[in-house]
Amino acid sequence: MSRIREVIxxxxxxxxxxxxxxxxxxxxxxxxxxxxxAPYETSTQxxxxxxHPPTSLTFSEGRLAVRIYQQTNKDLNLFEPxxxxxxxxxxxxxxxxxxxxxxxxxxxxxxxxxxxxxxxxLGSDSTGRDVFSRLLYGSQISxxxxxxxxxxxxxxxFIVGAVAGFYGGKTDFVIMxxxxxxxxxxxxxxxLALRSALAPYFSSTKMYLVIVIILALIGWxxxxxxxxxxxxxxxxxxxxxxxxxxxxxxxxxxxxxILPNLSSYLLVAATLSIPGYILGEAAxxxxxLGITEPDxxxxxxLSQAQEARILMLNFWWMLTPGVAIFITVMAFNLLxxxxxxxxxxxxxxNKS
Amino acid sequence: xxxKPLLNVKDLHISFGQVNSISHAVQGISFKIExxxxxxxxxxxxxGKSVTAMALTRLLPESAHCKITGCIQLEEQDTLxxxxxxxxxxxxxxIAYIFQEPSTSLNPVYTIGFQIKExxxxxxxxxxxxxxxxxxxxxxxxxxxxxxxxxxxPHQLSGGMQQRAMIAMxxxxxxxxxxxxxxxxxxxxxxQAQIIELLKKLxxxxxxxxxxxxxxxxxxxxxxxRVIVMFRGNIVESGPTDEVLKNxxxxxxxxxxxxxxxxxxxxxRLTTIDYEKITG
Amino acid sequence: xxxxxxxxxxxxxxxRTGLLQRVTDHIFAVDGIxxxxxxxxxxxxxxxxxxGKSTTGKAIIxxxxxxxxxxxxxxxxxxxxxxxxFLPFRKKIQMVFQxxxxxxxxxxxxxxxxxxxxxxxxxxxxxxxxxxxxxxxLTQVGLSPDSIDRYPHAFSGGxxxxxGIARALAVKPEFLILDEPVSALDVSVQAQIINxxxxxxxxxxxxxxxxxxxxxVVEHFCDYTLVMNEGKVVEQGETEKxxxxxxxAYTRRLIDAxxxx
Numbered sequence: 001m002s003r004i005r006e007v008i009x010x011x012x013x014x015x016x017x018x019x020x021x022x023x024x025x026x027x028x029x030x031x032x033x034x035x036x037x038a039p040y041e042t043s044t045q046x047x048x049x050x051x052h053p054p055t056s057l058t059f060s061e062g063r064l065a066v067r068i069y070q071q072t073n074k075d076l077n078l079f080e081p082x083x084x085x086x087x088x089x090x091x092x093x094x095x096x097x098x099x100x101x102x103x104x105x106x107x108x109x110x111x112x113x114x115x116x117x118x119x120x121x122l123g124s125d126s127t128g129r130d131v132f133s134r135l136l137y138g139s140q141i142s143x144x145x146x147x148x149x150x151x152x153x154x155x156x157x158f159i160v161g162a163v164a165g166f167y168g169g170k171t172d173f174v175i176m177x178x179x180x181x182x183x184x185x186x187x188x189x190x191x192l193a194l195r196s197a198l199a200p201y202f203s204s205t206k207m208y209l210v211i212v213i214i215l216a217l218i219g220w221x222x223x224x225x226x227x228x229x230x231x232x233x234x235x236x237x238x239x240x241x242x243x244x245x246x247x248x249x250x251x252x253x254x255x256x257x258i259l260p261n262l263s264s265y266l267l268v269a270a271t272l273s274i275p276g277y278i279l280g281e282a283a284x285x286x287x288x289l290g291i292t293e294p295d296x297x298x299x300x301x302l303s304q305a306q307e308a309r310i311l312m313l314n315f316w317w318m319l320t321p322g323v324a325i326f327i328t329v330m331a332f333n334l335l336x337x338x339x340x341x342x343x344x345x346x347x348x349x350n351k352s
Numbered sequence: 353x354x355x356k357p358l359l360n361v362k363d364l365h366i367s368f369g370q371v372n373s374i375s376h377a378v379q380g381i382s383f384k385i386e387x388x389x390x391x392x393x394x395x396x397x398x399x400g401k402s403v404t405a406m407a408l409t410r411l412l413p414e415s416a417h418c419k420i421t422g423c424i425q426l427e428e429q430d431t432l433x434x435x436x437x438x439x440x441x442x443x444x445x446x447i448a449y450i451f452q453e454p455s456t457s458l459n460p461v462y463t464i465g466f467q468i469k470e471x472x473x474x475x476x477x478x479x480x481x482x483x484x485x486x487x488x489x490x491x492x493x494x495x496x497x498x499x500x501x502x503x504x505x506p507h508q509l510s511g512g513m514q515q516r517a518m519i520a521m522x523x524x525x526x527x528x529x530x531x532x533x534x535x536x537x538x539x540x541x542x543x544q545a546q547i548i549e550l551l552k553k554l555x556x557x558x559x560x561x562x563x564x565x566x567x568x569x570x571x572x573x574x575x576x577x578r579v580i581v582m583f584r585g586n587i588v589e590s591g592p593t594d595e596v597l598k599n600x601x602x603x604x605x606x607x608x609x610x611x612x613x614x615x616x617x618x619x620x621r622l623t624t625i626d627y628e629k630i631t632g
Numbered sequence: 633x634x635x636x637x638x639x640x641x642x643x644x645x646x647x648r649t650g651l652l653q654r655v656t657d658h659i660f661a662v663d664g665i666x667x668x669x670x671x672x673x674x675x676x677x678x679x680x681x682x683x684g685k686s687t688t689g690k691a692i693i694x695x696x697x698x699x700x701x702x703x704x705x706x707x708x709x710x711x712x713x714x715x716x717x718f719l720p721f722r723k724k725i726q727m728v729f730q731x732x733x734x735x736x737x738x739x740x741x742x743x744x745x746x747x748x749x750x751x752x753x754x755x756x757x758x759x760x761x762x763x764x765x766x767x768x769x770l771t772q773v774g775l776s777p778d779s780i781d782r783y784p785h786a787f788s789g790g791x792x793x794x795x796g797i798a799r800a801l802a803v804k805p806e807f808l809i810l811d812e813p814v815s816a817l818d819v820s821v822q823a824q825i826i827n828x829x830x831x832x833x834x835x836x837x838x839x840x841x842x843x844x845x846x847x848x849v850v851e852h853f854c855d856y857t858l859v860m861n862e863g864k865v866v867e868q869g870e871t872e873k874x875x876x877x878x879x880x881a882y883t884r885r886l887i888d889a890x891x892x893x
Contacts, residue, residue: 397818511681541680541845544891570891574891612819613823615875624823
């Protein structure tokens with residue numbers, strides 16, 4: 001829709017908007033390209049290298065290399081770099097096999113080191129798995145959950161809200177009371193109950209979908225109420241009546257006359273509610289009710305950082321998933337604010 | 353009383369937009385409004401008449417890259433040179449506005465009484481009995497049950513009553529100049545006539561000047577002392593109302609008068625304005 | 633025979649209150665009116681806001697449900713027709729709306745706006761044929777065919793009203809309901825639109841119901857006039873007669889309120 005293109009151009013024209021768009025785009029590109037960028041799989045362990053600190057990089061003979069570490073204290077998981085020992089980094093080299101976008105098999109990676117050594121850009125966790133790789137794979141879950149969730153929400157929200165707003169009267173009354181009943185259900189507890197009831201039947205990845213669907217099914221009620229209010233006011237605008245008067249069908253009126261006039265609002269609403277889904281997934285996984293080991297998600301990774309020794313011994317890299325959640329949520333919220341400024345007629349750009 | 357005019361506008365230019373797309377809304381106009389005088393500014397939409405009225409107290413949005421040059425003298429002050437604080441004194445205090453849509457100019461969540469008292473607070477803090485003053489104002493604008501109306505919300509009043517309440521709010525500050533921007537366009541004919549009558553009566557009672565902005569010569573007769581005709585950002589003609597109406601000098605003025613359908617003078621075809629002939 | 637015959641038409645809107653939305657009262661928007669419109673005539677429907685004149689117009693085209701009475705178009709009673717039976721009449725009867733800023737969907741181009749009724753009533757029409765027809769209509773209402781790809785915001789109020797008229801004419805209707813088509817326009821533009829409507833009436837042999845609050849325009853434009861007040865027709869007759877020798881006090885008040893130049 002041209003209106004949405006117009007809004008995106010307006011965002012791009014602002015410095016902060018452009019920065020946010022680039023940041024979010026980069027995050028999604030990284031998520032999609034995770035198997036290529038990540039040097040290891042989510043489950044690749046190295047028990048001897050638990051809580052390995054981030055490997056420092058060095059130049060040797062014109063090539064980028066990592067330093068090699070040895071464990072100096074087994075109880076405290078302390079590592080020290082060995083003087084003079086390095087392992088060169090290979091770019092676009094062969095590694096474990098994966099499928100591009102889940103279809104084409106390939107085994108090239110952005111960077112690897114020789115199999116005898118390890119590269120931990122962001123350190124390793126309690127079983128020596130690469131935090132950087134897990135962060136990338138985790139972003140696939142955390143970043144897509146918002147998009148899928150909001151799509152379901154907007155779909156139901158628009159259909160139900162627009163139908164209620166368009167027909168009004170008894171239809172509206174009945175639909176809105178049902179929506180209110182749905183909104184009165186305490187969402188988090190329903191989620192917990194459903195999750196534990198369904199746990200035996202779903203694998204971790206399927207559970208991911210279940211979570212999205214549950215989150216979205218609870219979330220659409222509020223959206224539909226807002227859309228209903230707006231549909232109600234657009235419905236009484238003369239151009240909708242004009243279309244009715246010429247005999248246009250209700251479906252066409254909903255999609256041709258009402259939806260495009262809501263599109264900019266929906267864009268803002270969508271951007272502002274994506275963080276809710278990201279945080280929702282993080283919270284569930286943190287509580288152990290979402291994605292389970294050995295798969296990775298930011299919430300699940302953060303739950304591992306609960307251990308006392310992580311704070312005591314300053315394993316700061318274990319908190320990077322929290323930073324990732326923070327940056328993503330902030331980016332969406334700020335972008336939503338910018339969009340709202342652009343779309344809000346009070347700010348003058350919505351001149352028609 | 354001195355012979356100085358209340359408002360003296362000299363060589364006013366107003367433009368919008370930035371370098372590559374400037375539109376010159378007003379292109380160097382000068383006019384005066386004397387104390388106690390009613391001046392009608394007549395023109396089509398886009399002629400710059402409303403923009404001129406808004407510029408008097410710099411009410412134009414800053415985001416629109418609006419540039420105003422020239423001189424607007426209100427009594428002894430140049431409003432274009434004033435600081436924001438001093439300007440606020442003038443807005444509502446010396447120059448009050450009423451607009452076309454009374455329903456959107458009143459805040460729907462406050463009662464009429466609250467909104468009038470707010471105006472009193474701002475511009476006439478010396479008034480001790482605000483309730484009595486608000487009642488007096490509503491009575492002055494011809495609202496039958498002022499006490500009840502003070503407690504009403506805007507949506508409980510009809511369009512004509514809302515416009516009366518708007519006028520009462522404008523009067524609350526005892527302005528020197530009342531700017532009425534198409535005050536009757538959104539109203540029914542019978543109500544239109546009543547509001548014009550009311551403005552006439554108030555003008556003689558309150559010793560204020562009125563600047564009436566309209567696109568319709570029809571409501572000017574019998575109300576305005578002088579007429580200023582604007583066309584595409586310029587004043588093409590001005591003079592006493594009767595003279596301008598009887599003997600318009602500029603072809604545009606003539607065309608604007610001719611295009612109004614007149615009751616009792618049925619034409620075969622309505623006269624339209626031939627812009628090419630006017631701009632030559 | 634008359635083209636349209638309205639008999640004892642009533643439109644009452646229920647007032648609902650409380651949690652269960654029980655009907656507690658009614659607004660009598662139109663309360664028992666009767667009139668006829670002859671083929672080829674132009675009938676003025678005059679009244680102030682709240683008089684029920686717009687509601688009457690909308691009831692004829694089925695935008696408001698009727699409470700009682702009948703609306704006969706030729707020999708068919710329109711009130712009580714279901715949506716599919718009403719469809720052919722939505723082609724014969726078209727409406728031009730008051731507010732040229734709100735009656736055009738701001739997100740649609742002129743081609744889609746004027747083409748919409750064609751799409752509904754001539755679904756077999758090809759895309760290019762439709763585009764050609766829209767261009768032709770634009771010329772007929774005095775707009776440049778170049779404007780076919782523009783959005784409504786690129787036009788002035790008068791031009792938008794021309795688009796609204798082109799949309800109404802697209803399916804070659806017989807009867808046009810003009811709901812205050814010039815009230816929101818400058819006087820200078822008013823005259824242009826009225827003249828355009830007069831020309832089109834001549835050219836396409838149309839019948840008009842002209843809803844207005846401006847008696848001067850009605851005098852100029854309509855041969856027959858109905859005066860409405862509080863949901864009832866208080867006076868009707870030939871325009872000249874109604875305006876020169878008003879019998880009803882309300883009509884007289886309306887006439888007196890018109891400013892004289």
